Amino acid sequence: MDNQTLVQYFHWYYNEADKLWIKAGKDAEKLAQMGITGIWLPPAYKANAGEASVGYDPYDLYDLGEFDQKNTLATKYGTKEDYQNAIHILQENGISVIADIVFNHKAGGDELEKVTVRTVNPEDREEFTSEPFEIEAWTKFSFKGRNGQYSQFIWDKDCFSGIDWAEDLKETGIYSIQNIYGEGWEDVPSKELGNYDYLMYNDIEFRNPAVREELKRWGEWYVNSCGMKGFRLDAVKHIATDFLIEWLDHMNETFNTQFFVVAENWNIDNVTELEHYLEITKGRMQLFDSLLHHNLFLAGEEKEQYDLSKIFEGTLVQLQPMYTVTFVDNHDSQPLQALESYIDFWFRPLAYALILLREDGIPCIFYADLYGAKYKDEDKEEDMVDVNLVPLIELPEMMSIRKDLSYGLQRDYLDFPNCIGWTRTGIPEKVNSGIAVIMSNGAEGYKAMEMGLENAGRIMIDAIGNRKEMIIIDEKGWAYFFCNAESVSVWTIA
Structure with a gap:
């Protein structure tokens, strides 16, 4: 059996002429020949920013580019039919499709509701800074463009534990919703900021059993509609782990299979937290090794001052190689992103050798290193930054060596x-x-x-x-x- 190699088939600023789903289908045969065995595709559902969205502001999980919502029918990457065709072609070429799942939050509610909330200290979310009071918030999702097709479930204020915008006050903040499931946040893995349940937008309330059942129904519909073989789970340190376990067990049992699952639990300080997460999820998923990424970043910055003999110290791949997906960079670490930590170009060939040509971990190639990427920071009208990430010329040869020789x-x-x-x-x-x-x-x-x-x-x-x-x-x-x-x-x- 050939070594496994994944590719993250997008970057944050994807702007090529071909829609991504069309391009993926065209590239399927070539990717397979290069040794790619799994492809991570970005979130495929309609998002709040419509056709401009990368997909991490999900609006309607059932709209894969099929309904006229958020001022567009297609998503940034194409239509539902394009997506289904791409998955079929990729898997016909022996490449398993890994679908990006964003369960932490929803964005772009359709209707206002009166919601009882309390504000919290942003630096310690366990500390309330107000008594309960009422605001108007965009917490009702009725999906009128879809008109009940596939699911008639309506999301409302009881489906969320927190929000960041009070429409009547025109104020941002972190508002803890006071509902029948509790006045405080859910128990989540991350204890940063006291409790890191709340990340952004409308935070999903997994203590609501109706929400859990709806997301199970959606998971069944998604796989039945598209046939993907795995999932990439976004922002798991902000999500109740018992829900993810319940959801994955339901999916595996329903389809009588073992989906490949890799989760993003971004941590560059403490491998113990990642090991603990693997322990409580009991082999159900792998984790991206953000600690190795950080070591690679430091090595590129520090040049000969960095001790290469310690490059794997404190990393997940060193301690839990069977449950680790390694990477050099991704859409969060690329230039202009909030977690920007892009590895210096001189060190990228060394970094890829360290993840591709060793026995431990499953490596994940970044789109920009295969195809390059040119983009601008459109959010900054003044001092706009032009970014040009050139393809790594050594990468195809290293991938070939991994496929054929690295055993x-x-x-x-x-x-x-x-x-x-x-x-x-x-x-x-x-x-x-x-x-x-x-x-x-x-x-x-x-x-x-x-x-x-x-x-x-x-x-x-x-x-x-x-x-x-x-x-x-x-x-x-x-x-x-x-x-x-x-x-x-x-x-x-x-």
Whole structure:
């Protein structure tokens, strides 16, 4: 079986001529040939910002670009038919589709309701800063454009635990809704700011059993309509974990399958919290390794001052490799985003070698590194920033090496602050498999590494092309491998 490789098939500012669903269908065969086994597509449902929305301000989960709502029929990425066709073509090419699920909040309510609320201290949401009072808020979602098709469920004030806008007062804030399910926030994994249940927009109230049942019905409809094989769960540290467990168990039981699930629990400080989340969800999902991303970011910033031998310290992939999806960057860390921590271009080839060519974790490629991205910060009329992210020229070759050659016993040589490496011995089922990887964040580097007796006498070359010499593995299965300054070389059998 080939190594798994995922791709995040979008970025925040996607602006190409082809709608994304059309482009995905066109690219399916090529992506499969490159070794992609799973594709993470962005939120597909109608959002508050209509055709301009990336999808993380969800309005109607049942509208996949089918109904005239929010001043558009199609979403930013195309129509429902385009989406269904893309999924079919991708999965016909052996690529499992992973659908982005945003359960934390809804946006763009249709009608005002009178709602009893209390304000809270934004820095400590457990602290109320007012007595209960009444406001008018956009908490009723009637979806008149859909007119009850697929679901007649109406979301109202009892379906939400918090909001951020009082229409009658014309004031923003964090308003805790006082309802029959409790005056305070739900129990969520994140204790940041006292309790991080509230993130944005209309925060969904999972203590309401009608809400839980509606989201289960929607999940069934979604899979029956589109046939995806997995889910990416957004912002799980803000969501009641017992609901996600209940929802995933329901989906797996209903479809008699085990959906691939990866969750976003952004944390760059404490791997213990991520391990705890894996413990309480008991193998139901994997997590993105935001801690490794942060280490890669620091390594790019600090150059030779960074100790490469510690690049995996404190990361999820080091401690829980079976439940980890690794990545270099994503739509949250790309330039101009709130969590911007884009890895310096010189270090990107090294970073991709670290996630693609090792045995632990499932790597996720970022769209912009395959295709590039050009965009502007449209929110800033003054001092507008032009961003040009160029494709990483080494990436297709590294993906090919992962698909065909990166197998067998791994030996690590993470033993020097400025130069590290590892080898994979290869397996008989993959012809000429086996690799040696060496990288430096300072001067030109070299390292003696073992390829194993089974590879004695074989010739190796740098498939990336940074080094031109040939290396012969000695009779004991060892050789000296080289890399250029601030560079990576991937040695493969000639």
